[in-house]
Amino acid sequence: MAVRWYSVVVDCKDVRAQAGWWAEAIGWRPAYEADDEVVLVPPHALTDRARKLAVEERGPELTFVPVPEGKSVKNRLHMDLAPRAHDDQAAEVQRLLDLGAVRVDVGQGPEVTWVVLADPEGNEFCVLSPRD
Amino acid sequence: MAVRWYSVVVDCKDVRAQAGWWAEAIGWRPAYEADDEVVLVPPHALTDRARKLAVEERGPELTFVPVPEGKSVKNRLHMDLAPRAHDDQAAEVQRLLDLGAVRVDVGQGPEVTWVVLADPEGNEFCVLSPRD
Numbered sequence: 193m194a195v196r197w198y199s200v201v202v203d204c205k206d207v208r209a210q211a212g213w214w215a216e217a218i219g220w221r222p223a224y225e226a227d228d229e230v231v232l233v234p235p236h237a238l239t240d241r242a243r244k245l246a247v248e249e250r251g252p253e254l255t256f257v258p259v260p261e262g263k264s265v266k267n268r269l270h271m272d273l274a275p276r277a278h279d280d281q282a283a284e285v286q287r288l289l290d291l292g293a294v295r296v297d298v299g300q301g302p303e304v305t306w307v308v309l310a311d312p313e314g315n316e317f318c319v320l321s322p323r324d
Numbered sequence: 325m326a327v328r329w330y331s332v333v334v335d336c337k338d339v340r341a342q343a344g345w346w347a348e349a350i351g352w353r354p355a356y357e358a359d360d361e362v363v364l365v366p367p368h369a370l371t372d373r374a375r376k377l378a379v380e381e382r383g384p385e386l387t388f389v390p391v392p393e394g395k396s397v398k399n400r401l402h403m404d405l406a407p408r409a410h411d412d413q414a415a416e417v418q419r420l421l422d423l424g425a426v427r428v429d430v431g432q433g434p435e436v437t438w439v440v441l442a443d444p445e446g447n448e449f450c451v452l453s454p455r456d
Contacts, residue, residue, distance in 0.1 A: 195416045197350050197386070198406035198452060200332060218329050251383010254329070255404070268447060269401040272387070274330035284327045315400060320330060 199231070199252050200271070203259040205313055211256040213312055216291055218273065220254060230256045263314045266298055272306070274320040281307065285319050329384050331363070332403070335391040337445055343388040345444055348423055350405065352386060362388045395446045398430055404438070406452040413439070417451050 204210040211230035215221065220232040232254040275284045285307045289295070293309040296316055300308050306318040336342040343362035347353065352364040364386040407416045417439045421427070425441040428448055432440050438450040 194411040195350060195405045195407050195420075195451065197352075197383075197403055198455070199404040201402050201404055201450070203400045218327060220329075251329075252403070259400075263400055264397055267400050268335045268391075268395055269399055269403075270333050271329055271384070271401075272331040272333055273327045275327050279326040287326075318333070319327065323330070 197252050199255045200269075201255045201257055202315065203261075204256050205258070205262060207256045207258050210311070210313055213292065214254060214256075217288060217293075217311070223253070228258055232256075267316055270315070271317045272320055273317060275322040277322050279322055281319060281321055285309070288319065331385040331387045332401075333387045333389055334447065335393075336388050337390070337394060339388045339390050342443070342445055345424065346386060346388075349420060349425075349443070355385070360390055364388075399448055402447070403449045404452055405449060407454040409454050411454055413451060413453055417441070420451065 202210060202214075207228065207230055208225075211222065211225075211232060215232055219235065221235050221238060222230055223233045223238065224231040234251070237250065273284075275281050288309055292312050296308050296310045298308055298316060300306070305321045308316060308318055310316050334342060334346075339360065339362055340357075343354065343357075343364060347364055351367065353367050353370060354362055355365040355370065356363040366383075369382065405416075407413050420441055424444050428440050428442045430440055430448060432438070437453045440448060440450055442448050
C-alpha cells in the first residue's frame, strides 16, 4: 500500500490551547509548534527506538490547525481513549474532568460501558472501559 | 499516563460500505466485523510481532459505527494520508478517485501541497505530499 494514515487533524479556535489540553489528556508531546499548527506525537516517537520502527508500525500523529468557524454539530469523527487493563476508568474520567473536559449526552443512554466527554472546544470523545 | 488514544470512530450511514472503502484506501484489515461496528487495524497488527509491541507503540484503530443522521457540515476532525517517500501523490490521488473519492473545496486554494478529497459519505480527508 502506497499511502498510509499519517495524522488526525483537529480544527481549532485556539490551536495552542487545544494542543496543550490534548497533550495533558493523553501524555503526548509536541513534535512541531507554530501559531498555525501544532503536531503531537507519543513520547516514544521522540526516542531512537521509535524512529527505527517501520513506517507501518507508527500510528498517526495528532495535528491542530486554526479555522475561522466554531463547532456547530456533533462531530462525525471522534477519538476513543482507553485506560490500560490495570487502570481505573472512573479515575481517568475524573482526571479529564479536572483538566476541563465536560460530560456530554449524545444519546448514549445510561447502560453503556463508556463515558462520553467533550474537550474545551466541545469535541466529543469517549473513555472506554479498561483494556490491554 | 494511564489513558491512551485507542481508536478513531467514524459515524456512518452504511458501516460495512464505509469500512470496506477505508480498508481499500489505506490497506487495513478488519479485526472485528458486525452489523453495528467494524474495526480496522493495520495488517501488521494481525501478526505476532505486532502483538508483542508495547501498548504505547500501537497506534489507534479505525472504528465505524452507525448513526441515524447524515453529514451536514465540514468535519471538525479529519484524516491526513501520506504517500511514502518513494511514492507518487498524483497516482495515489487517482487511485482514491477511482475507488470513489471525490475532490472537494474547503477553501484550501490552489497553492497548497496537499489534495483535499472526500470519502463516499462525504468525510473530508487530505492526501499529503510524500514523506518518510
